[in-house]
Amino acid sequence: MLDYISVQQAAIKWGISERRIQKLCEENRIDGAVRFGHAWAIPKDAEKPVDKRKRKMDDEK
Incomplete structure (x- = not known):
């Protein structure tokens, strides 16, 4: 688990x-x-997913 x-x-x-x-x-x-029972284990080197709820400033123009 390290x-x-x-x-x-x-x-x-x-x-x-x-x-x-x-x-x-x-x-x-x-x-x-990976899910272990009720807990999640996330790889240390995992990248933060892009937030699809936010739009770039260029998209608003």
Whole structure:
């Protein structure tokens, strides 16, 4: 388990809520995330997924 971090650690690392991390895992948006019972294990080197809810400034023009 040394190559994985918890939802809590990922939330701190990426600056988003734990619930958002859980939803991203449920939606298979974090590569390599694995579920163990009720907990998620996220690879240490996983990249933060792009937030599809936000638009770029260029899109608004």
